[in-house]
Amino acid sequence: MFLQDDFFVPFWKDKNSKLICGFTLPASGNLALTRKSLTSGKTTDQNRLDLSKKLNIDYNCMFSPHQTHSDIVIDVDEQKKGMGALNLSNALDGDACVTDKKNILLLVTWADCVPVILFDEKNSIIGAIHSGWRGTVSDIIEKTIRTMQNKGSKIQNIYASIGPAIRNCCYKVGNEFKTTHFSDNFYNEFFHQKEDGLYFDIAGVVYKKILSAGIKDENVDFYGKCNCCSKEVDFFSCRKDGKDNFEGQAAFIGIFD
Ligand SMILES: [Zn+2]
16 A cells, blocks of 8 residues: 555556545545544535545545445445435445446545455456444455455455554453454454453454455555554544544545546
C-alpha cells in the first residue's frame, strides 16, 4: 500500500488502468453519513461531493450502504447505483457490497473497524467490506468472497487490500467478549493478555480469514499499522476520538470506462 494523491492505494491498483480505489485520509473529512462532520468545516455530503470530484466521477455513481454491523452483502446492480451516495434516506442496510458492473464506485466507511476492498483481475468483479467485530464473527469476509465467486470469480484471481484498522495495541476487550463471541480456537492467537487486561487484534483476524478463504498471500495488501495509534497518520478513530465525536474515513473501489 502506498500514498498516491490524497489516498492510500493498494499495490495491485495498476493491474487495471480503469481501476479507481483506495482509502481516504482524515484530510478528506468525515465520509460516514451516520456521523457528524467536525473537523473539515464542511457537511458530510459536501465531503462526499468533493471526493467524487477528486476521483473525477459523477457522485451518482457511488453506492454506499447504511452500515449496521451486520453480515449483509449487497449485490449492486445498475438500479442500485447512486443509493446512499449523499444521504441515508435511499441507502440500503448492509456492510459489504459486490458488483460486476462498470462505472459504480462501492464505498464503505470506517474508524477502527476493518475496511477491505477486493478486486477480481480476470472478471472485473469488485467488493468492499466494513468488517466490525460483529460482521467479522458472522463471516462477512467469507460471505463477500463467496458472492464474488457466485458471480464467476476464481479465488486465485482475487486481490484484497486491508486498510488501517485497530490492533492489539489499542483494542482492549473484556474476558466475556472473547468467551461469548470468539471462543472458537480460530481466534485464539488474536487475543493477547497484558497486565491491564485482554487485547484483540481484529485486523489480524480479517487477514487470516482472507487467507483461509483461499486468497493468495501475495495478492493481499495489508496496511498493518494501527488505526488508533499510528504515528504515520492521525486517523479518525472511534477509540481515540470517543463514541460521540469520531468521524469516518472511506474505502472505495470501482472500474470506470
Ligand atoms: Zn494502536
